[in-house]
Amino acid sequence: MLDENKKEVILEISHLHKKYDENFAIKDLSLKLHKREVVVLVGSSGCGKSTLLRCINLLEDVQGGEIKLCGETISNRKSNLSEIRQKIGMVFQNYELFPHKNVLDNIILAPIKVQKRKKEEVIEDAKVLLKRVGLEGKAYSMPSQLSGGQKQRVAIVRALCMNPEILLFDEVTASLDPEMTREVLEVILELADMGKTMLVVTHEMQFARAVADRIVFMDEGSIIEATIPEDFFESPNSEKVKAFLDTFTYKQKRK
Amino acid sequence: MFSYVKDLGIDVLFKGHNFLRLMGGLLVTLKISLISIAISVVLGLAFGILMQKKNIAVRVVSRIYIDFIRIMPQLVLLFIVYFGSTRAFRINLTGELSAIIVFSLWGIAEMGEIVRGSLSSVSNHQYESAEALGLSRLQTFIYVILPQSLRRIIPISINLITRMIKTTSLVLMIGVVEMIKVAQQIIEANRMLSKNAAFGVYLVVFILYFLICWPISVLSMKLEKRWKQC
Numbered sequence: 001m002l003d004e005n006k007k008e009v010i011l012e013i014s015h016l017h018k019k020y021d022e023n024f025a026i027k028d029l030s031l032k033l034h035k036r037e038v039v040v041l042v043g044s045s046g047c048g049k050s051t052l053l054r055c056i057n058l059l060e061d062v063q064g065g066e067i068k069l070c071g072e073t074i075s076n077r078k079s080n081l082s083e084i085r086q087k088i089g090m091v092f093q094n095y096e097l098f099p100h101k102n103v104l105d106n107i108i109l110a111p112i113k114v115q116k117r118k119k120e121e122v123i124e125d126a127k128v129l130l131k132r133v134g135l136e137g138k139a140y141s142m143p144s145q146l147s148g149g150q151k152q153r154v155a156i157v158r159a160l161c162m163n164p165e166i167l168l169f170d171e172v173t174a175s176l177d178p179e180m181t182r183e184v185l186e187v188i189l190e191l192a193d194m195g196k197t198m199l200v201v202t203h204e205m206q207f208a209r210a211v212a213d214r215i216v217f218m219d220e221g222s223i224i225e226a227t228i229p230e231d232f233f234e235s236p237n238s239e240k241v242k243a244f245l246d247t248f249t250y251k252q253k254r255k
Numbered sequence: 256m257f258s259y260v261k262d263l264g265i266d267v268l269f270k271g272h273n274f275l276r277l278m279g280g281l282l283v284t285l286k287i288s289l290i291s292i293a294i295s296v297v298l299g300l301a302f303g304i305l306m307q308k309k310n311i312a313v314r315v316v317s318r319i320y321i322d323f324i325r326i327m328p329q330l331v332l333l334f335i336v337y338f339g340s341t342r343a344f345r346i347n348l349t350g351e352l353s354a355i356i357v358f359s360l361w362g363i364a365e366m367g368e369i370v371r372g373s374l375s376s377v378s379n380h381q382y383e384s385a386e387a388l389g390l391s392r393l394q395t396f397i398y399v400i401l402p403q404s405l406r407r408i409i410p411i412s413i414n415l416i417t418r419m420i421k422t423t424s425l426v427l428m429i430g431v432v433e434m435i436k437v438a439q440q441i442i443e444a445n446r447m448l449s450k451n452a453a454f455g456v457y458l459v460v461f462i463l464y465f466l467i468c469w470p471i472s473v474l475s476m477k478l479e480k481r482w483k484q485c
């Protein structure tokens with residue numbers, strides 16, 4: 001923790017406010033992510049986790065505060081969105097691959113069209129990444145021929161292939177059954193080992209504990225607690241966190 | 256063999272230049288159809304994209320335009336343009352030009368509606384995933400939204416195209432000599448010689464329409480089937 005100041009800051013959010021109509025979805029939220037850090041964002045449904053990621057990725061405008069990516073202010077930008085989004089890899093809950101393109105074409109579209117990289121070079125990268133997530137045999141399959149877990153792994157590769165500075169994951173396993181959830185989470189764990197900077201929203205507490213450098217708990221648009229996983233799970237400070245963690249355990253009824 | 260031909264009344268087509276004349280009529284039918292279809296496809300695509308705009312004025316005007324075209328029988332539109340243009344603007348449009356104008360107005364309206372429907376049926380997530388990857392609005396449209404929409408647009412618009420080809424037969428009412436008009440003239444001229452001329456000539460007309468429209472329908476069914484798989 002001592003050398004924290006020395007580490008490069010990738011994402012810096014300060015006093016962010018986001019309103020939908022008259023309701024605050026995010027209230028005075030500040031958060032910093034350093035290079036190679038994995039922050040897991042948890043909180044009950046509707047607390048603003050997705051909204052926060054969408055603001056970072058400039059899919060939403062904000063009503064106050066500031067978001068900086070690699071030192072550059074990006075919030076409420078109207079031009080050069082593309083330049084910023086290239087630095088942010090995002091994977092959504094509803095794996096939205098492009099259904100009319102095969103796996104490989106899904107992955108190489110943005111690197112070729114947005115980053116103007118050479119096709120052969122991108123294909124090579126894509127194949128290496130596909131192999132890493134165990135999908136080397138699926139390069140020419142259509143999305144409709146893949147399982148949910150496979151689609152989600154392709155979506156991760158698609159984001160990775162842009163070489164982003166930071167990866168955002170929004171409940172990427174929410175619609176998957178346990179087996180597929182595992183294969184996707186393994187991939188994210190591996191990315192963490194590789195030193196990727198990531199902001200992960202998940203409801204899988206076991207996974208959160210395993211992958212996180214820091215766990216951030218949100219409630220009603222604000223951060224209530226931000227701490228290392230051990231403290232978060234073993235000795236949470238706030239009652240709200242305790243109540244939240246309780247929702248994941250079941251008390252035995254019959255003795 | 257020849258007696259069959261005679262019984263059916265097809266023999267009149269072999270007299271003089273009758274068959275060639277019928278083919279000439281077919282060419283007129285095809286000319287009006289193809290020009291109108293080409294205009295409809297290009298401008299209809301633009302119209303459909305325009306209707307995606309949230310602008311109220313654009314929405315109201317396009318709604319009125321589409322509803323007006325749909326309510327009016329094509330024949331009435333033909334009369335309005337053909338006779339009305341002379342009255343109102345003192346310009347004499349030829350029947351063919353009037354027909355092309357009317358069929359284009361109709362085609363643009365219907366095509367626009369098809370395009371708008373197909374574009375808006377692509378889920379919002381598709382726009383967001385494309386934009387999240389850094390694709391610009393235009394790139395998102397060209398590489399992600401349009402190709403998915405085309406899979407819906409093409410089969411439905413083929414149906415529209417065959418309807419347009421068939422409906423061009425109405426232009427004989429404003430004096431355009433297309434295939435049906437030629438057929439009528441041939442039958443008229445041979446009424447005394449061949450009792451069955453009407454049957455035979457219309458049979459050939461039927462076959463000609465079929466030969467044009469059927470391959471188009473088959474193509475659309477094939478495309479639909481192929482695209483359903485992915």
Ligand SMILES: Nc1ncnc2c1ncn2[C@@H]1O[C@H](COP(=O)(O)OP(=O)(O)OP(=O)(O)O)[C@@H](O)[C@H]1O
Binds near residue numbers: 025049051
């Ligand atoms: N497009 C929108 N328009 C209006 N309100 C919205 C919109 N999107 C989200 N909200 C509101 O903002 C708040 C935060 O929503 P958000 O989706 O960020 O929650 P979340 O933490 O991701 O929840 P979940 O765990 O269920 O995904 C909610 O109260 C929600 O109703």
Ligand SMILES: [Mg+2]
Binds near residue numbers: 049050051170171
């Ligand atoms: Mg959410």
